[in-house]
Amino acid sequence: MRLIRLWPENSHFDFMRLRRFSFPLSAAISIATAIVLVTIGLNFGIDFKGGTLMEIQAKSGQANVAQIRQTAEGFGFGDVEVQEFGTGGEVSLRFPIQAGGESAQAAVVQKARDTFSNEYEFRRVETVGPRVSGELVQSGTIGVVLSVIAVLFYLWFRFERELAVASIIGTLHDIVLTIGFFVITRHEFNMTSIAAILTIVGYSLNETVVVFDRTRELMRRYKTMPAEELLNLSINHTMSRTIMTAATTALSLLALVLFGGQAIQGFAQVMLYGVVICTYSAICISSPMLIYIGLRGSESVKVPEGRAAAAE
């Protein structure tokens, strides 16, 4: 039986050359992300914005969106977003946070239930008060920041400082691009999105760690090899693994996107995008970054030639 090979053996592809394209490209995308983030902003879900989200499904299988919108706007609870999704007459309603503190939110749910429950089944109701949403924003931000710091410490401890810094730069790059994805696609940004971002942080580091592990090993074997060549060798050595892993993970996530149901689709789409970005950044951002940061800073005392190589 012929077994599949996704990447040729003994490849000598010059990955470091890609940086001439990848660095400007990533810089441009990052700047564009910063701009759209400031101008358009994230589509915050009720976890972070507060308010009420309801998903209803027509008992008849056919929803009358226009009528729902008109009725809901007549409630006087402010701008309401009404959206149809799925194929079975499912409609989501989003009400903004109501003035009057935590307890004022309950009236929205009550009113909607009274009005729609004859013809529609209430599939999901979520109400988040102003204080809780503020706390969720805080804990979400702290979570992402803390995890990046914690991982930085781990890498610093396990790897040379240069490698740790380069992988963190790669990870930050991936976080930025993921946020850009959220802004552009208008995916709702909520607690689950934070989970997705933290998972992408994990995956991104996994990718760089695998390459850098090899880099470190080769550094010890070829003490005089120039950084560029060494990094190319590391990536070529690990490439068939990288392709294999990215492909299996992407296939699994594709299954979630296609069959995971509406609730999990959003998460899976972000993760799928994340896998592509993480693989790209490990090869085209973090690794070439080492050419600039210098590869052998901490070993330069022992291996003077290495410094010369890194400095070229």
Place this chain on the structure above:
Amino acid sequence: MLRFSRSKIIATMAIIVIGLLLAVPSMMNREQRQAYLNAIPSWVPSWLVPSRAIVLGLDLQGGSHVLLEVDAQDLLRGQITLLRDDVRRILRDTRVSSQNGIQTVQRGVQIRVPDAAERDRLMPRLRELSQPIGNAMLGQSGGNSVQINTTPDGVITLTYTDAGINERVRRAVDQSIEVVRRRIDATGTTEPSIQRQGADRVLVQVPGLQDPQQLKALLGETGNLEFRLLAQPGATDVDMLPMEDAGGQRVPVERRVIAEGGDLTDAQPAFDSQTRQPIVNFRFNIRGAQRFGQATTENLGRQLAIVLDNRVISAPTIQSPITGGSGQISGSFTVEQVNNLAVLLRSGALPAKLTIVEERTVGPGLGRDSIEAGKLATYVAGIFVVIFMFATYGVFGLIANIALLVHVGLIFGLMSVLEATLTLPGIAGIVLTIGTAVDSNVLIYERIREEVRSGRSIVSGIQAGFDRAFATIIDSNSTMAIAALILFFLGSGPVRGFAVVFILGILTTVLTAVTLTRMMIALWYQWMRPKVLPF
């Protein structure tokens, strides 16, 4: 070189078999599980039989999640009232009178006693009100509950300290949990989970509950019941309270409380035998019965105000003395209102108002759809991976696939025994750990290929492949574990469910993708004695 010690093989297999057995109950539905438990002979000790099935999160089985917060402002108001009563009692006991009476200030009360001698008599008694904070068993945690300040011209201010308020909030949460539990139990809801969250919150999770309106109505009331008299015209010392019978119009009610909710021993919904109206029958304890009997005897013909949470819910006329210690509350109630009222009275009053700060309800239909979709996605993802691995690595891929199945089984087993909750993001977590587990095997196999290509024999190539890839696997899994741990500590609900699966998945990866795979490959090698790598 690929030899395993017998003890290591036995230990690994034992862990795997136990882990998989723990997952067995989760694979069955309720009836199958019951049948299986019945089929176990009775001489087998019960702790040997895995019986726990995995707990499904509210997002998968449907249900309501309501986060309540103790209203600290409301609590403080109540505390200040108590403090005012205490100060009044002390003034009376010491026969000191305060200029302008007792003033309420922001966090306490203020009196003015210009006479120094009177102040000297008063101060030691007032200081009794300031209790040290902390657990009597564990010692003080520093500070007093009430701070007392005096000015030279005789203004005495008693205010609650921050520590005093926090302590009260903490105790109020404990009390609230008890009261909430009694109220929810009374509705006959199955398996509610009620827990403290943070300093001032109570999280109530009720699986299967689709419309939380009744629950919210029940938790939204403090449940503070008082029997007072409707004031006669011209009376002083009255509160103006809204009366429900009169459409919310305010009526004067005497401040003196005849009896209160705490004096009740029982309350039951019933129907009045004459009017067929829903009513609540209640019974007093001895103290309540005495006071109620005396008050009704003395005030025949007057209206009794039944006050719930500062609303007059009913004001019947006292027609005869009620000395037996039992009575009824009637009014224009619906059956549901009467049921709720009886529950409120039986379960006692909350120490302060609870505010709903977050509510999440998932209908059972959506939960069912989610779990079906999640299952399908997991199967499809699994099949993708299994075919892909086999097509790439042949026999080794098959071995990795077996390890992968064990890996998923172990996650389920561990989750069942830890009583961790499987949520929708948790299903995504399972799919992702499949990814990380595959990654570990891929790392090993690619390394083996490389080592053999560079001239090693198969045995030493396999050996070196495992050894060299191990460091990488540890590094990559550790970084992921750090991210997952932070997610676990900071996340809540479904997100935390994702983190749990992810952490367990990383733990079992090392066992299955490294140890189990290695063992199977060693067996395969001894059996086949191949001359070249099969991939």
